[in-house]
Amino acid sequence: MSTVLDKPAADRGGNPVLDSTRAEILRLRKWPAVWVTIGAWLSMNAMFGYIFDYVTYTSGTSSFSNEGEPRAAILARLLPSSIPDLLAQGMPMFGGAIMMVLGAIIAGNGYGWGTWKTVLTQGPSRTSTLLGSLSAMTALVAGLVTVTLLSDYAMSLAVAIAQSQSTALPAFGDTAQAVGVAFLVMEMWALAGYLLGTVARGPALSVGLGLVWALVIENLLRGVGTSLSWVESFTHVLPGTASGSLVGQMIGNVGGPNDTPGLLDTLSFQRGLWTTVAYAVLLPLLTWWLVRRRDVT
Amino acid sequence: MDELVLQTKDLTKRYGTGDSARLAVDRVSMTVRRGEVYGFLGPNGAGKTTTLRMVLGLIRPTAGSATVLGRPAGEPETTARIGALIEGPGFYPYLSGRDNLRTMARYRGLPDDIADAALERVDLAGRGRDRFKSYSLGMKQRLGVAAALMGDPDVIVLDEPTNGLDPAGMADMRALIVDLARGGQTVLLSSHLLAEVEEICDRVGVIAGGRLLVESTVSALRGGRRLRLVATPIDQALAVAMRIAGDEAVQLDRDAVLLDVPAERMPHVVRSLVTEGLDVHEATISERTLEDVFFEMTDTGLHPQTGDLEPTSLEAVR
Numbered sequence: 288m289s290t291v292l293d294k295p296a297a298d299r300g301g302n303p304v305l306d307s308t309r310a311e312i313l314r315l316r317k318w319p320a321v322w323v324t325i326g327a328w329l330s331m332n333a334m335f336g337y338i339f340d341y342v343t344y345t346s347g348t349s350s351f352s353n354e355g356e357p358r359a360a361i362l363a364r365l366l367p368s369s370i371p372d373l374l375a376q377g378m379p380m381f382g383g384a385i386m387m388v389l390g391a392i393i394a395g396n397g398y399g400w401g402t403w404k405t406v407l408t409q410g411p412s413r414t415s416t417l418l419g420s421l422s423a424m425t426a427l428v429a430g431l432v433t434v435t436l437l438s439d440y441a442m443s444l445a446v447a448i449a450q451s452q453s454t455a456l457p458a459f460g461d462t463a464q465a466v467g468v469a470f471l472v473m474e475m476w477a478l479a480g481y482l483l484g485t486v487a488r489g490p491a492l493s494v495g496l497g498l499v500w501a502l503v504i505e506n507l508l509r510g511v512g513t514s515l516s517w518v519e520s521f522t523h524v525l526p527g528t529a530s531g532s533l534v535g536q537m538i539g540n541v542g543g544p545n546d547t548p549g550l551l552d553t554l555s556f557q558r559g560l561w562t563t564v565a566y567a568v569l570l571p572l573l574t575w576w577l578v579r580r581r582d583v584t
Numbered sequence: 585m586d587e588l589v590l591q592t593k594d595l596t597k598r599y600g601t602g603d604s605a606r607l608a609v610d611r612v613s614m615t616v617r618r619g620e621v622y623g624f625l626g627p628n629g630a631g632k633t634t635t636l637r638m639v640l641g642l643i644r645p646t647a648g649s650a651t652v653l654g655r656p657a658g659e660p661e662t663t664a665r666i667g668a669l670i671e672g673p674g675f676y677p678y679l680s681g682r683d684n685l686r687t688m689a690r691y692r693g694l695p696d697d698i699a700d701a702a703l704e705r706v707d708l709a710g711r712g713r714d715r716f717k718s719y720s721l722g723m724k725q726r727l728g729v730a731a732a733l734m735g736d737p738d739v740i741v742l743d744e745p746t747n748g749l750d751p752a753g754m755a756d757m758r759a760l761i762v763d764l765a766r767g768g769q770t771v772l773l774s775s776h777l778l779a780e781v782e783e784i785c786d787r788v789g790v791i792a793g794g795r796l797l798v799e800s801t802v803s804a805l806r807g808g809r810r811l812r813l814v815a816t817p818i819d820q821a822l823a824v825a826m827r828i829a830g831d832e833a834v835q836l837d838r839d840a841v842l843l844d845v846p847a848e849r850m851p852h853v854v855r856s857l858v859t860e861g862l863d864v865h866e867a868t869i870s871e872r873t874l875e876d877v878f879f880e881m882t883d884t885g886l887h888p889q890t891g892d893l894e895p896t897s898l899e900a901v902r
Contacts, residue, residue: 301693303660310690314676317683401674405731408640409691410664416691582643 303411307419308426310406315423320392325431328385332435335381335547336373337442340365362450367443368457371465372538374439378469379531380549383476384501386428390480391493393424394574398488404583417578421481421571428477432470436462468537468560472530475563476501478570479526485574501527509553523554526566533559589739589770590616590639594648597634608634610794611648616739616772616787621765623785623802624774625874627882631794632774633671636743640668653738664692667737669745673728677717681708681727684716688731702730706760722753729760739770746780758784782874792882806872811843811850814866815857824860828853842870 315321344361363369397403406416447454456462483493505527512519522528532554535541541552554562597609609631616622626632637643639650641658650657653665675684685699703712706726711719719727725745732740742761746754762784764771775781781788782802789799798805815821818839825834825841833844843853847869857864 306690306693310687314687318678402676405674406691408668409688410660411691412660
């Protein structure tokens with residue numbers, strides 16, 4: 288047995304962070320739960336972004352999501368030129384919730400399965416392991432945003448051709464900004480899920496608490512904030528407010544009854560951007576602090 | 585040959601503080617030499633796994649230190665040279681056995697194809713493409729050992745690798761460990777199964793209640809042979825035996841008297857009993873099993889009031 292098993296340690300080149308990233312990508316790529324999560328987001332994006340509106344448009348009736356809106360406005364939203372607005376609108380709340388689930392299962396399940404224990408006895412330090420895991424997750428989020436963009440383009444193109452409308456693409460700058468904002472918002476929520484999964488050492492509690500926070504509590508607090516000023520200033524630093532304002536200000540004209548839930552105009556674009564960036568930096572630092580010092584059993 | 589591969593010095597782990605504190609591991613100092621199979625023996629809850637976790641840097645010692653190949657335990661360079669299976673195999677249930685190994689190989693910076701070689705080594709090649717969650721317990725344990733073997737580590741740490749296996753699975757696992765040892769691999773094997781340790785280990789460390797009671801070769805631990813005498817009346821036989829061998833070297837085991845004296849003194853002992861007018865029914869030379877030694881030690885270890893644990897006989901075999 289002096290075959291590959293005996294490859295001496297000295298020959299193993301490589302960088303531990305890169306090794307960890309490659310390992311993590313392998314196991315995420317083959318994880319059905321990841322594909323289910325991605326599929327859930329893409330179908331939600333298709334349904335709320337295009338399919339419902341398109342059916343409403345073609346059937347000429349009005350539904351809960353477009354009351355009183357002229358048909359021309361609905362159609363305009365479904366064309367390729369509207370992709371920058373459409374891409375990110377569902378991300379602060381729905382996309383964020385799904386990314387939080389993704390982050391929480393990536394970090395949390397390993398404690399129950401004992402896989403973090405196995406991984407941490409392989410060699411790479413805890414810092415390298417965490418960086419690898421976060422890099423793999425970031426690659427996943429970036430890929431997902433790209434696929435969302437492509438699927439939005441495919442659907443809008445189909446609508447434009449079916450309705451004999453312009454297939455003109457939006458300005459590159461607008462698209463790039465929308466992709467950047469979309470990625471930042473999704474990544475922030477995924478990092479939040481990762482931290483929660485690490486804190487709870489399991490997916491169930493972290494997913495549950497995270498979703499209640501993102502979907503319910505932040506909204507309730509914003510409601511309370513209208514009458515209590517100190518609660519209002521507190522809500523200004525919350526991740527939902529930050530990411531909702533960031534996307535809301537990018538799209539503009541937020542506040543109507545037809546807006547996607549989660550979009551806000553509470554903060555300026557700049558403030559929303561920097562608060563979201565601050566979370567994207569702070570959350571992994573907290574995770575790192577925790578991962579480095581804890582006993583893994 | 586005497587190079588130390590692994591060494592702990594007063595390694596201690598305390599959980600909690602104040603009155604509720606619990607000492608899981610209490611000043612354990614052990615040494616594993618290159619090329620040996622070291623048996624880490626102790627009842628469930630004795631502190632074996634906690635000690636091994638500290639050796640691998642999974643948990644932080646409260647006090648003391650562990651070094652592997654001369655470097656502090658827990659450093660990435662150190663951990664990379666240990667192959668370990670700690671308290672049950674932890675793998676991704678949705679991945680195949682092969683993909684699990686490929687994932688761990690990537691963490692180690694090894695090529696993916698090493699996984700196939702490792703699967704061969706533990707006879708799992710045929711089931712390598714099945715999902716981990718469909719494996720039997722024995723197969724899961726074997727996969728854990730396969731992961732520990734990848735990359736030719738300097739020392740392999742196996743924590744109760746036969747736990748939960750059926751007799752055939754246990755025999756296979758032992759054969760695998762013996763095979764590794766024959767290849768010159770250093771193995772640290774923790775177990776609560778005495779027969780297993782007796783069969784495959786060169787040296788043993790016995791741990792109970794968080795304390796390392798003794799560290800020695802298996803043969804030294806078992807000590808020499810003993811005389812076993814059945815004679816009536818038993819109390820008189822006991823008195824005669826004590827006069828010949830000394831109080832310390834005599835034990836009563838139900839209806840038999842056990843003497844720690846060299847075998848060649850057997851005729852002398854029997855003659856004395858007969859001269860005293862006793863009836864001798866049986867006189868045999870018995871070898872102590874590790875089990876006997878173990879229970880003697882762990883009993884005293886766990887109940888300090890029954891005797892002076894540290895010195896005399898235990899010190900002698902150190």
